[in-house]
Amino acid sequence: METRIKKIVSEFLVYLGLDFADVEVEKAGDKTFRVNITSDDPSLLIGYHGENLQAMQKILKVVIFKQVGEEFEIKLDIDDYRKRQEENVLTIATQKAEEVRKTKVKIALPPMSPYFRRLVHLHLMSDEWTDIETESMGEGDYRQVVIKPVL
Numbered sequence: 678m679e680t681r682i683k684k685i686v687s688e689f690l691v692y693l694g695l696d697f698a699d700v701e702v703e704k705a706g707d708k709t710f711r712v713n714i715t716s717d718d719p720s721l722l723i724g725y726h727g728e729n730l731q732a733m734q735k736i737l738k739v740v741i742f743k744q745v746g747e748e749f750e751i752k753l754d755i756d757d758y759r760k761r762q763e764e765n766v767l768t769i770a771t772q773k774a775e776e777v778r779k780t781k782v783k784i785a786l787p788p789m790s791p792y793f794r795r796l797v798h799l800h801l802m803s804d805e806w807t808d809i810e811t812e813s814m815g816e817g818d819y820r821q822v823v824i825k826p827v828l
Contacts, residue, residue, distance in 0.1 A: 679703065682710055682751070685741050689733075690714070695722060708749035712737075719756040727762075730755055763796060770797045774809050774824050783825035788818060797822045 679702040686700045698715040705711040716722055723730050734753035742748055754760055766789065773784045786797065798811050801824065812823045 678745070679710065681745060682712060682741060685744055686712055686714070686737060689737060689740060697722075705752060706750070709752065710749065711752045711754065713754045713757060713760075715756055719758065722755045723758050727758070730759065762793075766793050766796060767800050770800055770822070770824070774801055774806060777809060777824050777826055781826045783823055785814070786822045786824065788815065788821045791820075794820065794822050 683700050683702045686702070687697075690697050690700075696716060696718060698717060701713045701715070703711050714722060721729070722733070724732075730753060734751060737753060738751045741751060752759070770786065773786060777784050789797075794813055798813075800806075801809055801811050808827050810825055810827050812825070813820055814823050815821050
């Protein structure tokens with residue numbers, strides 16, 4: 678499956694006339710594949726705040742489904758951009774959770790996308806954080822995760 682996905686993604690990038698050095702595909706779960714594109718000009722592929730990356734991911738998911746005939750999740754990344762973002766968000770969430778643990782005062786993280794909010798919620802639901810709970814608050818682009826002590 679990884680070889681087929683790599684071929685489809687490579688052909689997609691060539692069709693769009695986008696330069697890339699390599700496409701790496703790895704199985705990240707039961708029906709989840711992580712696709713990382715290496716490029717000399719990653720900013721074009723990533724776009725403003727990852728908009729091009731998100732759009733390509735949605736298109737590729739449909740294209741791959743049509744060609745392969747089964748549904749699964751594609752997590753597209755460019756030069757590990759998304760991976761670094763995830764690590765940064767989780768580092769900040771961990772630091773803030775430690776602060777909440779010490780002070781017993783709730784802290785709101787900066788507004789973030791639904792994807793990153795979910796990542797924070799799942800991270801802070803692990804057994805290590807039984808004294809911490811999270812909640813999403815706000816509307817639209819201003820929605821944020823609030824980390825608070827369990828009372």
